[in-house]
Amino acid sequence: MNKALFLDRDGTINEEKNYVYKIEDFIFREGIFDLVKRYYDSGYAIFVVTNQSGIARGFYTEADFEKVTQWMSLEFRKKGIEIKRVYHCPHHPEITGECLCRKPNPGMIKQALDEYGINPAQSVLIGDKDSDVIAGKKAGIGTIVRINETGRIEIENGTVYKSGNTTN
Numbered sequence: 001m002n003k004a005l006f007l008d009r010d011g012t013i014n015e016e017k018n019y020v021y022k023i024e025d026f027i028f029r030e031g032i033f034d035l036v037k038r039y040y041d042s043g044y045a046i047f048v049v050t051n052q053s054g055i056a057r058g059f060y061t062e063a064d065f066e067k068v069t070q071w072m073s074l075e076f077r078k079k080g081i082e083i084k085r086v087y088h089c090p091h092h093p094e095i096t097g098e099c100l101c102r103k104p105n106p107g108m109i110k111q112a113l114d115e116y117g118i119n120p121a122q123s124v125l126i127g128d129k130d131s132d133v134i135a136g137k138k139a140g141i142g143t144i145v146r147i148n149e150t151g152r153i154e155i156e157n158g159t160v161y162k163s164g165n166t167t168n
């Protein structure tokens, strides 16, 4: 296995709300399971890369995050999708100082590339923000898609950035 799908969490897997750390606030976006299943069935390893500055801010704990993560992973498993690993950045620059993992930095993606021997050029990143696109570009991810922010996720409606293409 040498290609991966990197998924942002908030706004991509689940509907954007401020600081989701409770299962009852975690609403899967319409179309996300179908989208991820397509990649999973095509042999992509599935990773989640998510900024969680709410931990640095003291809004919730690592344990809260872990609980939601395990529940989320189980929901994917019920749909026949195995998430390889969830990487999160618990930092915030003004509270914990600068870090290499907070997107738009590529630290979480690079860690996955290293740990699992993933080829970035053959990989895909899907997110909803500039910071996702920038992190993906810095890590050399071949295809980056910024998805539509509302309604059903359709990759065809997203904005696609190819590696090396900095014009759009």
Ligand SMILES: [Mg+2]
Pocket: 008, 009, 010, 011, 012, 127, 128, 129
């Ligand atoms: Mg997001």
Ligand SMILES: [Zn+2]
Pocket: 089, 090, 091, 099, 100, 101, 102
């Ligand atoms: Zn960090």
